[in-house]
Amino acid sequence: MTQLRRVVVTGMGVVSALGQGVEEFWSGLVAGKGGIRALDDESLAAFSTRIAAQITAYHPTLLERSETRDWDRSLLFAVDAAHQAVSDAGLVVDEDNAARTGVYIGSGIGGIETLNRTCETLVTSGRKRTSPYFIPMMIPNMAAGLVAMEFGAQGPCLGLVSACATGNHAIGEACLAIAAGRADRMIAGGSEAPLTPLAMAGFCSMKAMSTRNDVPQEACAPFDQRRDGFVMGEGAGILVLEELEQALARGATIYAEVCGYGSSCDAYHLTAPHPDGRGALSAMRQALTMAGWQPEQVDYINAHGTGTPIGDRVETRAIKQLMGKEHPQVAVSSTKSATGHLLGAAGGIEVVAVIQSLNHNLIPPTLNLHQPDPECDLDYVPLVARPQPVTRALSNGFGFGGHNAVLALAAWNQGKEN
Structure with a gap:
């Protein structure tokens, strides 16, 4: 090929x-x-x-x-x-x-x-x-x-x-x-x-x-x-x-590189994600494989994070499986806490948020996270934006029918070897 x-x-x-x-x-x-x-x-x-x-x-x-x-x-x-x-x-x-x-x-x-x-x-x-x-x-x-x-x-x-x-x-x-x-x-x-x-x-x-x-x-x-x-x-x-x-x-301004993309299906339920998060995990792993990255190279994940009781727990499990116990905890946040859930448009505006994070080295917060669910125990950047170097990031999107799509983006000239 x-x-x-x-x-x-x-x-x-x-x-x-x-x-x-x-x-x-x-x-x-x-x-x-x-x-x-x-x-x-x-x-x-x-x-x-x-x-x-x-x-x-x-x-x-x-x-x-x-x-x-x-x-x-x-x-x-x-x-x-x-x-x-x-x-x-x-x-x-x-x-x-x-x-x-x-x-x-x-x-x-x-x-x-x-x-x-x-x-x-x-x-x-x-x-x-x-x-x-x-x-x-x-x-x-x-x-x-x-x-x-x-x-x-x-x-x-x-x-x-x-x-x-x-x-x-x-x-x-x-x-x-x-x-x-x-x-x-x-x-x-x-x-x-x-x-x-x-x-x-x-x-x-x-x-x-x-x-x-x-x-x-x-x-x-x-x-x-x-x-x-x-x-x-x-x-x-x-x-x-x-x-x-x-x-x-043509001398265009380059904001970021899209280095990887993963797509999968839970094949499980009309509206609920698979309890083990296997579809989400598969899509994230595909995106990393296409990008040529290791999990520990990811600085930030813009979570699907809708605020549903089941969905947030399952996404947390999938991210933990992706990163593994031996890797440092990755920063995760859900911008839906501010924008609401735009359904089919959610991925569009969330990728913009990720690109801006890559360019400003600033991670947008998860609002309203005052009492963390014990089963949701990742670093969700609660309440306040966090200045932090961000060179590689994932953007997660999951939908009814078991659809999963994940994008891997990098700051310009940081994603792949030239």
């Missing part, structure tokens, strides 16, 4: 409850700010969970374009974050490189806002027709399609769906496309806008979400013994990925 080409990150874009744009997102994250708040939407008031990391006062320049009036909120987020990332990368897609520029952007649920609104209209209006935009705005692949149209990217284009592992899978598969020579640059990540009655009803029925409505900022408490479920969020995280030599040739 031909040696795989190296892949680097040259652009980043974020839409989140902590802020719009990478700098606002990162500054809020390391300052310990929380994006979770009480929901004031009357349509959501009847549910057992009435809190979320909702983006308020959202007015991107995209809204000035008439065609975006019909777009699902998840599509606005995706195109907005992609514009940020492409601008940040200084990337110009033209006739010469369009066929070698691709888009892999996923969503765990897709256009559920459009689905929810259309169902309500269909039932209450008595009309037996919908907007002609209903299907295009609902299907999960449309974020990738719209971003490709926005920039004229004619290379590989996919809308990946693997629940809460979607963002990591999209970025990992995009890296493989570049590494294998199928594309030279990819726009990749995830987008999600799930704060609707349908999604709230479904997750509340599963008893998957926190019901600590009286303390929104404290409700998402990964690894804390008081945790009672995750808190939904919305937004998007998008990267521009490029083949190393081409990025260097």
